Amino acid sequence: FAPGVYVLQGNMKINAGAVISGSGVTIYMSGSNTVSMNGNATVTMSAPTSGTYSGVLFYGDRTGTTTQSTFNGTATSSLTGAIYFPKQQVNYLGNFSGKNGCTQVVADTIQWSGNSNINQDCSSLGMKDIPATTSIRLVE
Template sequence: KVQGSASLKADCLITVGGMVLNNPVTTKCASKITQALPAADPFSSLPAPAVTNPCRNVNASKTTQTLQPGTYCSGMNLNGNVALSSGTYVVQGNLKINAGAVITCAAPCTNGVTIFMSGSNTVSMNGNATVTLSAPTSGTYSGVLFYGDRTGVWAQSTFNGTATSLLTGAIYFPKQQVNYLGNFSGKGGCTQVVADTVQWSGNSTINQDCTAYGMDGITAATSIVLVE
């Protein structure tokens, strides 16, 4: 679904179900394709990260803090200046990034971060927040910035932010709708969105050629053609 101030430019538009295009769309293909075969899940073999003990917590009253990888059993409510040290974060609760928050990867940020949302928990990123995060470029979660649990039920996660925000890596929510509403993207436009459904609004640039950031390309399903 493309709405709001968003416009879309792509080689082709192919969906398993339908599509709602309320704004200008530019494609190289002659027409959009609906009711297509589903593409293979590019992250189907990605394991869920292990839960670690003890639980970590966020001090929501602090205006400046550095967080460490681990399991956050009560979710994450982020305010002020928050730096995430490189590694994997398991969030057992919702992740809320509030207005005015500035979220970065803590220096030296040797290999980026992966944020795993356990169960049906969601991400809510406020439009006045500035978030600059990159996925790891090596290891099990190479190229994956956000990872939604496959065991969850349908929910919605919202990614919004200022024009200077950078989310570099894959946003993977196989059981959720992803609302991508901001005027931002990743380094070189390298943000991939893989989700149950996707709603676009805003002025983002999305680029599929992200091999430099440890991300594989996402291919469309094979077409079936009848030949006489």
């Protein structure tokens, strides 16, 4: 991918064996479209460091219906930037590690399975921390 904002009006599926790279990229998933990254794909992508979508790698449509995006599999992939899917469950499965990237996730639900892990301290990349609450409460 060349630097820029890409608007996808369909699902993004990256199968095993695929090699994908892009720097300065924001992928906007319109509607209820999802990302499916399968095991043994090598994906090296980073968000832009300036402009409107600075720090945002994947941006899910806020008006979409509840669905799921999945990042599965390989320890050789590197995703640097925020993954923003407010209406989706984001699944990290298998051996996904994000290598030397830095990923911040905003989602309806996040599921971790297997040996998945990510680096979320992105200060060295000029990204600000996403504030989190220390408690949760039910308001009626």
